[in-house]
Every structure is written in structure tokens, then in C-alpha cells.
Amino acid sequence: MSTERNEQIKKVIEVLNKARSMELGAILQYLNQHYGLDDDDYGKLASEVKKIAIDEMKHAEAFAERIKDIDGSLEPTTEVDGKTIRGQEVEEIFPFNANSENETMIAYNNFMKICRENNDSVSATLFEKIIAEEQKHFNYFDDTAAHIKKLGNSFLARQTSGN
Numbered sequence: 001m002s003t004e005r006n007e008q009i010k011k012v013i014e015v016l017n018k019a020r021s022m023e024l025g026a027i028l029q030y031l032n033q034h035y036g037l038d039d040d041d042y043g044k045l046a047s048e049v050k051k052i053a054i055d056e057m058k059h060a061e062a063f064a065e066r067i068k069d070i071d072g073s074l075e076p077t078t079e080v081d082g083k084t085i086r087g088q089e090v091e092e093i094f095p096f097n098a099n100s101e102n103e104t105m106i107a108y109n110n111f112m113k114i115c116r117e118n119n120d121s122v123s124a125t126l127f128e129k130i131i132a133e134e135q136k137h138f139n140y141f142d143d144t145a146a147h148i149k150k151l152g153n154s155f156l157a158r159q160t161s162g163n
Helices: 003-039 043-070 090-117 121-151 153-157
Strands: none
Touching: 003 043, 003 090, 003 121, 043 090, 043 121, 090 121, 121 153
């Protein structure tokens, strides 16, 4: 294999690992939020955040599988990007997560471009698919933040496990 191709592969694996690390960070953050929301009896919100954490697990695994497809001798990263913010209030969680998802989409669009520039359309397509899923997460978090801001306690009361 040529030196140029080795460099291309290295760049693609670098962004796949960075994306995997970002997903691992999101998993920990969202699960932490899920536990807090569940403890506060916001059952509907807790359930949805947990579902999104599971989506992020699938993304992390997809990035790992792609790294293994490219080079079976490489171990995908287990490094977690960012630090888990603990003890967030319900009013803080959803704008925080919307911002995180937006930043992720920006990063993944850049990573997709790097994949294309390095002749890896398979990895680029993977990023494109995951960006579409991150957009759905962003929409949920952004809409929920707007509902909490506009409707306040009346909205939150409807999110409890008993309603």
C-alpha cells in the first residue's frame, strides 16, 4: 500500500475515533441525565433521554465497526470526550443537549468532508446517516427546551410517571 493511501486511512481512522469518543461522552451524559430525571419522577422525559443514549451507543458501535473494517488490527478508542456534567436541573438539560447535538452535527459534517477528501465514501456515508439521526435528537431536545421555557411547570407536570 502506498504511503499516500496509508496517510488517507490514518486521517479517516482519526475522525472515526474522535466521533466514537464523542458518542461515548454523550452516552455517559445522557444516562446520567436519565437517572436524575427518573429520580425526580419525570418518567416521560427520562425514558426519551434513555432512548437517545441507546441511539448513541449504536453510533459508537457503528464507528468502532467501521474502524475494524478498515484495519482489523486496530482497537477503536475507549477514550471519552468531555466530562459528564452531574446534577443538572430539568430546565438545564434540554438546552444543554440541544447545543451538544448541534456541535456534534457540525463536527460530523467536517469529519464527513475529511472522509470524502481521503477517498472513503463508506465512512462518509456512515457520517451522513448518523448526522440525520443526530438531527432528530437535536429536534427533540430543542423542542422540549422550548416547551419547558414556554409552559414551565404545567408542561413538566405532564411528564411525570403518574400522568
